[in-house]
Amino acid sequence: MVTATFRFYEELNDFLARERRRREFSCRCARMATTKHMIEALGVPHTEVELVLLNGESVGFDTLLRDGDRVAVFPKFEALDITPLLRVRERALRETRFIADAHLGGLAHLLRMTGFDTLYDNGFRDEEIERIAGAQGRIVLTRDLELLKRRGVTHGCYVHALRSAQQLREVFDRLDLARGARPFTRCLECNTPLREIDKSLVESALPARVRERYQRFSTCDTCRRVFWEGSHWQRMRAMVDELLAQAQG
Structure with a gap:
């Protein structure tokens, strides 16, 4: 076993046990544990993470942890381009497109209203969402943590709010969508450009x-x-x- 010190930032703390929020804490890890394994073991879906610093250096999800390592984990950066530091996924998404799970039909409707390409079908199973998101470069929107932990889901957003209007505001704020909004340019039912x-x-x-x-x-x-x-x-x-x-x- 090895012991590493972790610190999670901003909204990532919402996924942690209360006693671990907004502070450094030490955690015992399996000897061959990777950063991704431990981040998700602590409750944070990898899709919510944009940057991992291991002893001050940007690393990928497959980096093995060693005894005494210090791990800082950051969410998406709205106002800062960290592309030169990006190590946790192959690339950032340049076109903002979504796929919403079965519980977010109202949010999908509202995202279409603001002009964002959003796939939704209340019959989608988790494996279908994973496959479509990977093939089409879509951000997965869900309230299911296990869906975001699937290996094939590289970009995702856990939606905290319960009502669709609040969900829309949350996603707009977290993903800085206002600049890309094109209201009333997409069919609310079919997702087709009007x-x-x-x-x-x-x-x-x-x-x-x-x-x-x-x-x-x-x-x-x-x-x-x-x-x-x-x-x-x-x-x-x-x-x-x-x-x-x-x-x-």
């Missing part, structure tokens, strides 16, 4: 009041739904504007 369509092409299918009041329309080429800036759109617009103002302020 395109503008001339009113004359859809006019015959519109309710009479909509024909009279609205001139701008968009459509989804997958489900063929037609969208306009009605009262529901206005309520969503207000929600998005408040969210972006909070993120930028």
Whole structure:
């Protein structure tokens, strides 16, 4: 057995036992334990970790621990580019795309509303989410710690909030999404990018009041739904504007 000293930073402490939060603590490790093994054994999914410093040097998840090692573990950095130090995964994701598990349908809907490519199917099993996330470079959103600990999941985010609106604010804050938001550019049902369509092409299918009041329309080429800036759109617009103002302020 070897003994190493650990210190976790910021929101990673939420995954630790209370007596280990926001302080250094020593822990006995198996002789061939890696940084990844011990980080997850202590309760922190590897997908939540962006940087591991071993005795002050950036290392990967497969580094073996030795007696007396000091391990500092950091979450994702929103305001600082640590690409030169990145060792825990092959690369950072340059395109922000998500896949949400079965319990986060409301969050998936709201992320689509803000323009983010978000896959969701309440029939997805954990192994399917793992496979799709790896193949398509997607960030896994879940409240299931075991899903985030799967070897094939390299980018993930544990969602703490319970209500979808609070979940959206949490993900926006943690992943600094405001700059990439493109509200109302994606179908809320199909996740397909929307395109503008001339009113004359859809006019015959519109309710009479909509024909009279609205001139701008968009459509989804997958489900063929037609969208306009009605009262529901206005309520969503207000929600998005408040969210972006909070993120930028």
